[in-house]
Amino acid sequence: MNATAESRLAVLIADDEESIRFVLREALEAEGHRVNEVADGESALDALSSDQFDIAFLDIRMPGHSGLEILDQLRATGSNTAVVIITAQNTMENAVEAMKRGALDYLVKPFSLAQISALIERARSTRVLRDEVRELRREAGGSQRPGSERLVGRSDAMLDIFKLVGKVAVRNVPVLITGESGTGKELVARAIHSASPRSNRAFVTVNAAAIPSELLESELFGHERGAFTGAISTRLGRFREASGGTLFLDEIGDMPIGLQAKLLRVLQNGEVTPVGGRDPIFVDVRVITATHHNLDEAVSHGNFREDLLYRLRVVPIEIPSLRERAEDVRTLAEFFTHRYSTELVEESIEISEKALSYLEKQRWPGNVRELENAIKRALVLASTKVLSPTDFNFLEDSSRRHGGGQSLEDLIVARVRDGLSEDKVTDLHRKLIESVERPLLDTILKHTDGNQIRAAALLGINRNTLRKKIVELGIELPGKDESA
Numbered sequence: 001m002n003a004t005a006e007s008r009l010a011v012l013i014a015d016d017e018e019s020i021r022f023v024l025r026e027a028l029e030a031e032g033h034r035v036n037e038v039a040d041g042e043s044a045l046d047a048l049s050s051d052q053f054d055i056a057f058l059d060i061r062m063p064g065h066s067g068l069e070i071l072d073q074l075r076a077t078g079s080n081t082a083v084v085i086i087t088a089q090n091t092m093e094n095a096v097e098a099m100k101r102g103a104l105d106y107l108v109k110p111f112s113l114a115q116i117s118a119l120i121e122r123a124r125s126t127r128v129l130r131d132e133v134r135e136l137r138r139e140a141g142g143s144q145r146p147g148s149e150r151l152v153g154r155s156d157a158m159l160d161i162f163k164l165v166g167k168v169a170v171r172n173v174p175v176l177i178t179g180e181s182g183t184g185k186e187l188v189a190r191a192i193h194s195a196s197p198r199s200n201r202a203f204v205t206v207n208a209a210a211i212p213s214e215l216l217e218s219e220l221f222g223h224e225r226g227a228f229t230g231a232i233s234t235r236l237g238r239f240r241e242a243s244g245g246t247l248f249l250d251e252i253g254d255m256p257i258g259l260q261a262k263l264l265r266v267l268q269n270g271e272v273t274p275v276g277g278r279d280p281i282f283v284d285v286r287v288i289t290a291t292h293h294n295l296d297e298a299v300s301h302g303n304f305r306e307d308l309l310y311r312l313r314v315v316p317i318e319i320p321s322l323r324e325r326a327e328d329v330r331t332l333a334e335f336f337t338h339r340y341s342t343e344l345v346e347e348s349i350e351i352s353e354k355a356l357s358y359l360e361k362q363r364w365p366g367n368v369r370e371l372e373n374a375i376k377r378a379l380v381l382a383s384t385k386v387l388s389p390t391d392f393n394f395l396e397d398s399s400r401r402h403g404g405g406q407s408l409e410d411l412i413v414a415r416v417r418d419g420l421s422e423d424k425v426t427d428l429h430r431k432l433i434e435s436v437e438r439p440l441l442d443t444i445l446k447h448t449d450g451n452q453i454r455a456a457a458l459l460g461i462n463r464n465t466l467r468k469k470i471v472e473l474g475i476e477l478p479g480k481d482e483s484a
């Protein structure tokens, strides 16, 4: 039997047992499906992140990552791939886990080919359903660019975050996301929303730091007509706009303390009262918050309400900085290169191994956002089809700029914390001193026309020291006078 083009599915088989892969592959290819097979968890993740599959058969126990872990990751990234967990030992725990985590089914070895065909049928019908939902959403105009909420990462830290996203998605528990700027806080919030039962309802964002505090209350809770000067018409407010969906309160640490009390009340009662209104209105909203501040510290300084913090931080998700998970740099860089080469330059550009290891060595003070922008910039400026380290030359300048605002000590302390050896720090220290000394000596020697005696006097150092420095730094003397 042969499948028609649209009934042809893309199938991934991940199992370390060769015979299982062989049997599945034979059966599925005979039905006309496109089959990829891998033998371990790592390769399964690779395949799933670089290709779109309709259905994946994942062995529960493989080297690398288990089928369940991969399932969590897929759900966290908002993937639509249907997953069938395969296992040799049928345990209730595994079966329950698999289904709770959103597997299409749970299959115990040995299985019959009739079971496989039935599963393929189910995957096909969910695909049709899914396409319809997507179409509807597009018509409603509310959807994101496809793939724009895909979280990428390979580090253990990110894997833990994927799992957490999967777990908290199904329950309406308050989640507080913390992490440096550009680490992906908003993206994690979106991933939770997309993996949740609310995914086809609104995801509404309010940035407490971006809205003047006197307007924030009506922004959140709405207002009645004439509630204050300028309130010409009534306004729903973000809480009610997010009804049935998710409200993402970004930079919650910047919310004025007075408004924090009102927010707490809304969270306790599930009701909002618009500014100038009398009757509270019931809202069904899931609240996710994020901040780059340390809220415990803010509490101790009296800038944040402790009771509100406990209410918001039922499940904390802390995203480590990119330099604490350098192994993600490569995966992210490849992902962004792939995404933006088609989106921005409309041709396929690759990234070289050398460029990847160069990027891995960078500090990324702006975290994933900085890496993403670096890739975009390199792609747009690139003259060849493969990005090489020189395409990222501009990073040198920007890292200098970043260092510019910091004191020497700050910079060195930061580097030591980042795990640089003492040698490297000494080296860095020397470079920094040189970077100050060189222009200073240059200027002064120019001023004295290369006269070292006068230059040494102006600098307040003795002439031999100056001569040594000139040699060390390889400074070219102006004028003729070497021995003056």
Ligand SMILES: Nc1ncnc2c1ncn2[C@@H]1O[C@H](COP(=O)(O)OP(=O)(O)OP(=O)(O)O)[C@@H](O)[C@H]1O
Pocket: 148, 150, 151, 152, 153, 179, 180, 181, 182, 183, 184, 185, 186, 187, 188, 292, 332, 368, 369, 372
């Ligand atoms: N794990 C990831 N996979 C793919 N893209 C990511 C990931 N993390 C972050 N990004 C991308 O990096 C950029 C910054 O992410 P995001 O806006 O979520 O960060 P943020 O922590 O909210 O930053 P800020 O504190 O500055 O608001 C976005 O374009 C986002 O898509």
Ligand SMILES: [Mg+2]
Pocket: 185, 186, 250
């Ligand atoms: Mg953000």
